Amino acid sequence: MSDSLKYFRENRLPHIWCPGCGHGTVTGALVRAIAKLKLDKNKIVVVSGIGCSSRAPGYLDFDTLHTTHGRALAFATGIKLSRPELKVIVMTGDGDCTAIGGNHFIHAARRNIDITTILMNNNIYGMTSGQYSPMTPKGMLGTTAPYGNTERSFDLAKLSIAAGATYVARATAYHAVLLEELIEKALLNPGFSVVEALSQCPTYYGRKNKLGTPVDMMTWFKDHAVNIKAAAVMSPEKLEGKFLIGEMHNSPEPEFTAEYSALAEGVRRKFDSFQGGLRECAQNSD
Amino acid sequence: MPSVKLMQGNEACTLGALTAGLDFFAGYPITPSTEIAELCAEELPKVGGKFIQMEDEIASMAAIIGASLTGRKAMTATSGPGFSLMQENIGYASLAEVPVVIINVQRVGPSTGMPTSPSQGEVMQARWGTHGDHPVVVLAPGNVKECFDLTVKAFNIAEDYRIPVVVLTDEVIGHMREKVVLPDFETVKVTRRKAPASPGGYKPYEADPDGGVPLMASFGQGYRYHVTGLFHDETGFPSNRGDVADVLIRRLMKKVENAEPLIRDYATESIEDCEILVVAFGSSAMSSLSAVRQARAKGIKVGLFRPKTIWPFPEEPLRELSSQVKRVIVPEMNLGQLVLEIERVIGCRAPVERLSKVNGELFKPEEILFVIMGGEK
Numbered sequence: 001m002s003d004s005l006k007y008f009r010e011n012r013l014p015h016i017w018c019p020g021c022g023h024g025t026v027t028g029a030l031v032r033a034i035a036k037l038k039l040d041k042n043k044i045v046v047v048s049g050i051g052c053s054s055r056a057p058g059y060l061d062f063d064t065l066h067t068t069h070g071r072a073l074a075f076a077t078g079i080k081l082s083r084p085e086l087k088v089i090v091m092t093g094d095g096d097c098t099a100i101g102g103n104h105f106i107h108a109a110r111r112n113i114d115i116t117t118i119l120m121n122n123n124i125y126g127m128t129s130g131q132y133s134p135m136t137p138k139g140m141l142g143t144t145a146p147y148g149n150t151e152r153s154f155d156l157a158k159l160s161i162a163a164g165a166t167y168v169a170r171a172t173a174y175h176a177v178l179l180e181e182l183i184e185k186a187l188l189n190p191g192f193s194v195v196e197a198l199s200q201c202p203t204y205y206g207r208k209n210k211l212g213t214p215v216d217m218m219t220w221f222k223d224h225a226v227n228i229k230a231a232a233v234m235s236p237e238k239l240e241g242k243f244l245i246g247e248m249h250n251s252p253e254p255e256f257t258a259e260y261s262a263l264a265e266g267v268r269r270k271f272d273s274f275q276g277g278l279r280e281c282a283q284n285s286d
Numbered sequence: 287m288p289s290v291k292l293m294q295g296n297e298a299c300t301l302g303a304l305t306a307g308l309d310f311f312a313g314y315p316i317t318p319s320t321e322i323a324e325l326c327a328e329e330l331p332k333v334g335g336k337f338i339q340m341e342d343e344i345a346s347m348a349a350i351i352g353a354s355l356t357g358r359k360a361m362t363a364t365s366g367p368g369f370s371l372m373q374e375n376i377g378y379a380s381l382a383e384v385p386v387v388i389i390n391v392q393r394v395g396p397s398t399g400m401p402t403s404p405s406q407g408e409v410m411q412a413r414w415g416t417h418g419d420h421p422v423v424v425l426a427p428g429n430v431k432e433c434f435d436l437t438v439k440a441f442n443i444a445e446d447y448r449i450p451v452v453v454l455t456d457e458v459i460g461h462m463r464e465k466v467v468l469p470d471f472e473t474v475k476v477t478r479r480k481a482p483a484s485p486g487g488y489k490p491y492e493a494d495p496d497g498g499v500p501l502m503a504s505f506g507q508g509y510r511y512h513v514t515g516l517f518h519d520e521t522g523f524p525s526n527r528g529d530v531a532d533v534l535i536r537r538l539m540k541k542v543e544n545a546e547p548l549i550r551d552y553a554t555e556s557i558e559d560c561e562i563l564v565v566a567f568g569s570s571a572m573s574s575l576s577a578v579r580q581a582r583a584k585g586i587k588v589g590l591f592r593p594k595t596i597w598p599f600p601e602e603p604l605r606e607l608s609s610q611v612k613r614v615i616v617p618e619m620n621l622g623q624l625v626l627e628i629e630r631v632i633g634c635r636a637p638v639e640r641l642s643k644v645n646g647e648l649f650k651p652e653e654i655l656f657v658i659m660g661g662e663k
Contacts, residue, residue, distance in 0.1 A: 012523065042507070043506060047352075057512070061510055063355075063509065064510075064512045064513070065355065065512075065513045066512070066515065066516065066524075067348065067378065071344065071374075074352075075351060075352040076352060077312075077348075078348065078349030078351065078352025078354075079355065081310070081349070081353070082352070082353040082358050083356045085506070086505070103341050103342065107341040260331070260338075264331035268332055268333070
């Protein structure tokens, strides 16, 4: 724990999350993974959008950027392309990432830019008090789905893989040890990585849907999650009503900023070429 | 060595940006600004800079803000529909005080409008496009050479005051080719944001409440600071306190208010003895200049006032000038936007006549001359 604490801005705690919320567990897993990898805290930038999940960076002792709703990955893309030497992490939520930020998400994945995205999926817009999101399961209640959600929900893992992410995994706030391991592997993947962390929202999602206490909600995660390795030998009947956790996809491919730098190396030349007007960029070394 | 080139406004903007030290461009294809993105794609990798074509203009603004936070000089270019999408993150750059430059080559709107025709319909959007009181500076080149000059100036203002700066051109200025005498690039004045000396005790938003500009650290340099679009105190962390919000928003606005006399830029023609004054910017000013010269040849005492900084508006010189004239004529390729500011500045000193054109065509000098001569609009 002491190892992890040094990555927190202790003077910013306690956090704003509700009692029983899973987001602290997910943030803890990220920090432990960073501590285990002994990453240089001066070379990490954590970017977020808007929502409960997006308050996490404020508590972390890195360069942190709390942006506009859904845009974290677009800001992060500018940072990573500018300074490929930085480790860029995006902390986002199901609404932030897959609704308003859906376009940025699929394009970051398509580029395979080296950004690690931690998506805290609580199946609801928590900050605005309980509206349904693109990851609210069909039939579940939200304040804007008072008779049950009639929309189908995204399977983030499938979406990520289809869009081009090279590392994709899923765990829950109950499976904290697994979550930490998966985040560690995601941080090591030189490309676009997605870790979906199911996180209980007892205040809005839980209460609206009568899912019980935070412990009940975590027990539900425990009882309904099946590791993808175990699922491989299970019948479709046995998998009915379950969801998969573990490493869904790990298939490294050439990374975007590295590819751009390699291309630039080939065309670089001194100023004076474009109609006499170019200066060498002042701070470029990469 | 100064050099003479034939180039279009979009090229001159790009060249100005590169001269100012452009490191990073993110953009999305849109007529009539696309040449700027194309040139940046070609030139930036040659000098160690970065180009990226984003998925939309929202993302383009976001990416240049991210790049600027790492110490880069960053820019995007767009036109009306894209400029609308950028407003969200222009507000972010204003509040978080991130220097960025936006070239907006105006075409006829609203909506998709007339993509290949010029307009000046974004005077108000450029100033008030994003929600809330916010600082922004808008520069309006009146010819191709000024596209170069004012883009350099845009970067300097963005860096000096940590604000987004818009270079507002239009389809005609952007695509028109002119002979341009370019300066010796090494002599062009280029500034860079002031950075703190060391991370110890760094407060990212500590500044004189009277319009002070905080020192800006770059991400990745060991400062480990927080940037947010929420109202924040001098530590950069969010605050819901009314007094903190009040101090912040007033300081942000005061930055530009204080800067106005320093960044003020305008041109005049034949104003010494003028009794009629034409006030115009951008490509409308080109037609106006021709009309003023033709009228002078007929012995009419008419002059031209052409603001190059339109936000903040150079009010003092115009107010002074308006005291000596009997009429003020404001030709604009919109239904009356900058004229509202001109009327405010001039007050009752002289009657202001609006001359509007929204058919996607430039003013013909004769149309302005006709009004100068006393014809009905």
